[in-house]
Amino acid sequence: MPQLTDQLQSFIYDLDKLIDRGSYDSELLALRRRIFELLSKKQAIEIKKATTRYHEAIECLSEAKESVTRCLGSLSSTAEMIDKVTKVVNAVQKLFD
């Protein structure tokens, strides 16, 4: 079954054909305006529904962010570890001085 917004859009296309043929009849134009209002309202409802899903995804993304942060932290500590080892070796070498 076609979605409501598809049907409304289809009505609008049909009305536009009639409007063009009927020299821009004012009643047809008024009807078209009302159908477009319905289409806009239905679209706004679908946008709101999707907004809720985005909010849920934000929570999922926060968890993933923690994972990346942890990994970057681990890499950083590896680099620090190399520095520390080098410093220890340097300190050992000073014993020879």
Added chain:
Amino acid sequence: MKWLILFAMVAITGCGLTVQQKADSTAIANATTESGEFSSESLTQLRREIIDLQVAYYKINPNAKCLDTDVGTCAIPLDQGVTTEDLAPRVAISDALAAYGNAIDSLINADHKEDIAEAANDLKDSLSSASEKSDELSLSEDQLDAISALIDVAGRWNLERQRKKALIEISESYATVIDQVTPMLIQDLSIKWNSPCRPAFRDGRADNAPTTGADKEDGILDVYCSTAYNLKRNAKVLIDGRNSTDLPHAIRVDAVDAYVMAHNAQVNGFIISNTGVKLLSKLKDSAEDLGRVAKDKNYKSKDIKELGKDLKSLSSSLKVLITKE
């Protein structure tokens, strides 16, 4: 003894990502960043232009008397129901996606080379100094160079091994995120089969236009396209209608401007849809590849190659967008 320790260090560090693995992972990271930035910019721009289209509609339509932006108080609100509350989480997700791509790129490519090289040089200097002062430690220049090179390699290998481990660790959560986020962005940045932004529907349904298509829930680009079409049709009524010859010059100017603005919006909407859907779909297909690439150095992915091509076409596609001025 020292030589043995050094060789042991090198031996136990294992191996990291190959050049190809790094290139493929970087391609996925870059595509993630680009997709996030593209989505964030496009969604913000679309809402702004929906309002511009509606303002033009109010200018030419005497029956449009309500300029309130709150949903419910107006039959057709200025933002067509795409409020800032709807936009905020979308932009947050898109920005986070871009940041995620940047973080993965840092993880793969952050250059600690200078730090390690400096550490290796320090060690070499220390050993040189020590060999001068101790009879027990007598090393030639060549030997000292070899030691510093080994320390350098050991340090790098260890870092690369850590990189690989980290990449495998995050690849699973990355795939989950991409799997969840890209369909939502695709919904917002794609158009329906009968969208007024499609060439066969831009001036009403053409005779050769398709009569059926795949179901899709409306997204922000769909709202943008129907807003543009509504403006275009209302402008056409003024320009071509039965009273068009009696139309005051100022109103006719507004109507022609509105018509052109609406048509350009339809063309832009079609370009944004084509570009965005292609890139986001490819990103979704490649999401699982990040883990495979990190684990298997022989893994070859066609999707990753395609991603690189799509990134190049992204910027050229966006240059085609029709600007207002």
